[in-house]
Structures are given as C-alpha cells and as structure tokens.
Amino acid sequence: MLVLAVVGASAAPAVALSQSPRMVRVDVQFQHTGVERGEAVQGRGGVIITERGGVRPRGGIGAGSTDTRMRRSTGIFTIVQDGGESTLTVTSQVPYPQVAFYRDYATGAGHLVRGVVFRQVGTSLRVRAAVLPGNQVRVRLTPSISWLSADGSGAIDFAEAATEVLVASGQPLAIGGSNTQIHAVTREVLGITAREGSTATTVVLTATTQ
DSSP: OOOOOOOOOOOOOOOOOOOOOOEEEEEEEEEEEEEEEEEEEEEEEEEEEOTTSOEEEEEEEEEEEEEEEEEEEEEEEEEEETTOEEEEEEEEEEEEEEEEEEEETTTTEEEEEEEEEEEEEEEEEEEEEEEETTTEEEEEEEEEEEEEOTTSSOOEEEEEOOEEEEEETTOOEEEEEEEEEEEEEEEOSSEEEEEEEEEEEEEEEEEEEO
C-alpha cells in the first residue's frame, strides 16, 4: 500500500526592521572677488621770487596708480532629513537712514522727514533635499546673503539664488552668480582721476549624504 504524506511548515512571522531616515548636509558658499584700479594725473605749480624781485614760474606733473584685489568667502550650512525641509537664518540688526517725503495736496507744499530703521543683514538658507539611488541628491534651495557696501555709503548689497538641481553627494556645484563693472573718470582743477573696478559673486552648493 502506498501512503502519501504532505507535511506543511508554518512560516515564521517577518520582523520589520525600522531604519532611521538618512540625513543630508547642505553647504552653500558665497565667494566674492573684486579688482579695483585707480590712476591719477595731478598737476602742481608755483612761483619763485628771485633776489632782484623777478618772478619765475615753476610747475610739474605727478602720476600715480593703485591696484586693489579683494577676496571674501561666506559660508552657511544646514542639516536636513531625507525628504524634509530646513530653514536657517543668521542675521544682525543694522541701523539704516531713511528719508520720507510728504506732500500736502491741498496747499501744494511738502516736507522731508528723516529717521532710522533697522534692516536685517546676514545670511539665510531654505532647503529641501531627497536622497536618490546612485549617490545622487535632489536639492531645492533658496540661499540669500546681504552685507554693507564696501564703498562706505551705508547701502546694503543683496544676493539671492533659487534653484532645484540634481547633484552627486559631496561634489560642489556653482548654481549662480553676478558680475559688476565700473568705470569712473573725475576731472579736477589740476588733473584727472580714473577708476576701474570689477566684482564677482559666485554661489556654490555642496550636498553630502550622512
């Protein structure tokens, strides 16, 4: 007699292992470079009185040049969870003069009112990051930086970039920038002063998975 036996084995319950979400460090560097050249041609003159009472003119021309190079780097970084969003702001309150003009339309007259307001100067970074296969990171960010102008006028310069990019982990990528060219010539009574300059700002992004 042939006997067939079927043996069934119950499967052990699967144990789900929870994994902590990956983190991404996002670094943004603002790199500023500038070159300024100045040339001046100045005249000078005078008179010489001799022993016999005569007058003899005396004159000359002087020339000079300057070359100034500036390099400055400002960095900001934040840690964001995979698929999450982070915002980081580092600023200071700076007094800024303000002038307002008010007109009385009934009389046609007007007057100026001077005051002081406080502006925020510093850096801020808003970023959303997602880790992708192949050691890639998709980053959507809006970095911004503001600083007092170097010419001493009290103006506040501002730079901002907003973009969404796909980058390799740990590899820097330039995502924006700006260039400024100036050329000024000043004619004086006894000479001429010429000034040329250029400034460049580059925004560099680096996203590193951790």
